[in-house]
Amino acid sequence: MNKYETFNHTADLGVRVFGRTSEEVFANAAYALFDLMTDLSRVEEKLSFEVQLAAQDLEELLVRWLSELLFLRESRGGLFKKFSFSQLSPTALQAVARGEIFEPSRHDIKMEIKAVTYHQLEVKEKNGQWEARVIFDV
């Protein structure tokens, strides 16, 4: 099973993300975010950032989670490839993102993702499979 696939949106870019658990779908969504942005094979797991968040529901939590990582990318230069969760409920999460700080000599930014939108946002479970849909502003 692929971690994610992209779909077209006139001005921007959408992703459909898959996983066996909600944790996996959240991790794969974050992976998609950075995979679209840069060549992740060149990113090493040198350091980790802790993330703690609360939201009203699982869908909003997904947007907040991805927005948080995007903020870490923009403000601290963080590029992440591995994600693990010590807590993930519909209204809160505690996670660790592993990766390294952007270095222009080794890393390439393929695409700038500017925001994670709420537009047509969806997180659902069907027959034990999780799927999320989120649209990025690029």
Added chain:
Amino acid sequence: MSDQGKIQLQKIDDYRWRIPKTGKMRVEGVIFADEALLKEIHEDESPKQVANVAQLPGIQEYSLAMPDIHWGYGFPIGGVAAFDWQEGIISPGGVGYDINCGTRLLSSNLSTLDLREKIKGLVNALYQSIPSGVGSKGALRLSNQELRRVLRQGAAWAVESGYGWTEDLEHTEDKGCMEGADPAVISERAVERGRPQLGTLGSGNHFLEVGYVDEIYEPEVARLFSLRKDQVTVMIHSGSRGLGYQVCDDFLKKMGERVRQLGLELPDRQLACDFIQSTTGQDYFSGMACAANYAWANRQMLMHWTREVFEKFLQMSPKDLGMRLVYDVCHNIAKREWHSIGGEPREVCVHRKGATRAFPPGHPGVPESYRRAGQPVLIPGDMGRYSYVLIGTEGAMRETFGSTCHGAGRVQSRTQAKKASKGRSLHRELEDRGIYVVAASRGTLVEEAPEAYKDVSQVVEVVHQAGISRKVAKLRPWGVVKG
């Protein structure tokens, strides 16, 4: 999906289409388009979004869409909607992420003959001097206190700090400063993102373009705007960078919570809103004004450096160059304005998301030097074809809350554009058409390929024929710096 089937449109005339009031719509929708554009519009289901906006509390008269409408988040891009200032809502999604994304145009004393041998060198020099591209950072190191002054004062801060001339302010929408800005409502994150980016062009569809006047439609008005045939011009398209994005993001979250508290039923989460008179509504307005002011300061600085590059590269004095600011418009904004509703003046909050203000002759919002003619409207096209200068009309005041289109509008998604340009040299293709482009990355260049956009002349023809603005001049791109 919130989109249930296609919307039925009724033809009003050749340039106007009605979305009848159905379901929870409080008012009708009206789309300005001709038959050809309408086909494209129908494909991306943006009419459904026009109908969604019509459901929001306090909306006045019509939910409107300009001919460059395309699918956006929540509100369509190219959408205009006015909400009662006392009873209505305000919505960050009705403004967009890039608050006060806008365009400014400079005229000059140069003609195309003066630059014929020099255009490439000049564009390269502009590219070297003006920070652009993904996550670009400026040379400025501002303190938080100084940034707060930027947020309160906008373009006036830039002029006071030595970037440009006092008369530039007169030719900027709202004189480059929106009232009501309060930095106290802005998050630390917004400040953190915005501080290093002031004075940068950014990426995506933002650009700095040296062009020339190709055609004049109204000589008298063109003269008033100091435009003449074959004259060299500069157009700058940029916005509020990461700061505006963060303000939008912060308030989408806050308003999402408020929507739940208020029990408002919305067809899309991205339509999150609150009443203008609520604390969150007022805070958003103040925060949006801060981001708008940041964007005006930003464009003012970009223009100042552009003038400096011209002076240095061409070894000419500012006086000989005569690089006057024609005008600066914003096309992602919500404004507190008075409009006639059912024959009575009413204070409303006009959301323009991918739409431009187009005030008529005599309106106090038009600079004194242009007031007898009307407000200049700047419509950038794609980088391969042309851009337009229009003028605001009484028709816009009557029908569209003093608004018109903002640009070409996308027809291809970024990924489609990328696919279509695989194996091609866009640089070469554009150069064959006499357009020299320097881009920070090939990625943005191919995403912004001319065919990814509607033909802006089709869009402009509709607003001209419908009488919500008039054509004054057509500009052609010559040398382009892409972010």
